[in-house]
């Protein structure tokens with residue numbers, strides 16, 4: 044007689060974009076299939092996520108949700124409240140970045156029973172074992188929970204990060220791969236080849252979450268897994284979701300060599316730091332290109348060295364140009380990301396950023412730049428310093444759920460400068476997008492505007508924005 048498996052429901056809240064829910068796939072893949080019957084529900088794919096969840100939770104022992112800061116909290120909370128109402132005995136677990144940063148607040152203000160802080164695979168399995176055996180969560184490292192008898196909130200010791208090479212391959216059968224392809228508009232697969240980040244940027248939560256630990260899969264493992272996945276899904280592109288894919292140059296070279304040896308036909312995307320790119324030898328760039336590297340993402344953050352040093356990014360502006368030159372030489376596209384409006388950033392710093400962005404845009408229409416405005420989010424040194432200075436961060440889970448990262452402007456940018464930056468954002472896209480005969484006059488005008496900082500009567504901007512989708516201009 045076959046054993047009845049324990050039912051576990053994992054939920055990925057609604058969010059912007061359609062990246063596959065890799066965290067939940069990681070958890071599901073780690074659990075023993077013989078013991079657990081795991082189902083992943085993704086709020087972004089369902090017409091009525093709540094109905095699906097309530098139906099699925101019938102007979103389950105656990106409802107677990109992965110939660111990022113911001114809008115996903117709202118959906119996570121709504122679902123959690125309804126699940127608790129319908130199934131008061133069901134154990135509700137939250138994990139991921141937001142509850143890891145705010146475990147106590149999450150437990151106090153929501154019906155959540157257990158929070159997993161940091162890496163989730165082993166902790167989650169131990170939680171499920173405890174549930175099956177009717178035990179408490181006492182002593183499970185990396186876990187905070189409400190004591191079932193006293194209602195008291197207990198914070199267990201930290202869990203040390205484990206090398207991800209000891210975890211099984213992600214089993215993509217848990218999600219409808221084709222649905223993500225359709226929604227993202229590209230026949231691609233999301234894959235993550237490492238966890239954590241060794242760097243110390245003071246605007247990022249990674250140093251808090253993974254304590255600057257980093258583990259990466261061995262190159263042969265990555266190639267084996269992608270080969271198996273390709274046989275099944277025939278994707279044309281792999282999007283590596285790693286924080287810093289190019290952390291170890293020799294490893295990247297070995298990955299590229301594996302891809303070339305196996306004659307993979309897909310292209311790929313990865314994240315690169317400017318210091319890594321500047322150190323990476325030309326022959327490795329060439330191998331990456333030959334192995335299908337299409338585009339890298341480089342966090343420039345600021346064109347002002349003073350600001351870069353202040354945010355502990357540990358890169359030098361010349362390294363940005365060196366990386367760009369190498370990519371240009373090898374026909375690799377770049378997405379640069381920039382943040383403007385940090386506390387203490389002067390207008391001269393902002394001008395430096397505009398100058399460097401202009402230089403990079405001039406190099407190639409394939410070098411795109413996304414310009415974001417700084418907004419402090421939790422779990423990093425800048426936010427802590429601002430709070431100590433009296434800055435009001437959202438208070439409690441409800442306010443965090445209304446928090447929106449994608450903002451226009453920042454309290455640290457004067458209004459006039461903000462308008463200039465908004466104009467620059469628009470006109471840089473236009474000025475250095477792929478040229479065409481039809482576009483030449485407005486591109487020439489856009490370049491003139493940027494050079495002279497002359498954004499008066501931007502009639503062509505209004506017209507273009509009326510007619511076209513802004514994104515299509517880049």
Ligand code: B12
Nearest residue numbers: 058059065066107109111112113138139140159162163286
């Ligand atoms: C893909 C991705 C997204 C996807 C989300 C995909 C999804 N799940 O729906 C999209 C594109 C929607 C997204 C959006 C955003 N993202 Co994002 N994103 C990522 C990225 C690149 C990969 C995430 C991932 O899949 N990792 C792989 C898995 C295996 O690792 P993991 O998520 O850490 O999961 C482990 C643990 O956290 C834990 N765990 C996670 N969930 C759960 C759940 C349970 C129940 C348990 C037990 C454990 C557990 O166990 C997992 C395995 O060890 C990360 C960076 C990174 N490399 O992790 C940033 C990252 C998570 N994003 C971040 C940010 C800032 C954002 C945005 C704010 C960006 C923006 N400017 O708009 C938005 C916010 C969401 C919104 N408003 O809609 C921050 C997190 C900040 C925060 N406090 O939440 C990160 C860390 C980037 C960074 N370094 O700043 N993002």
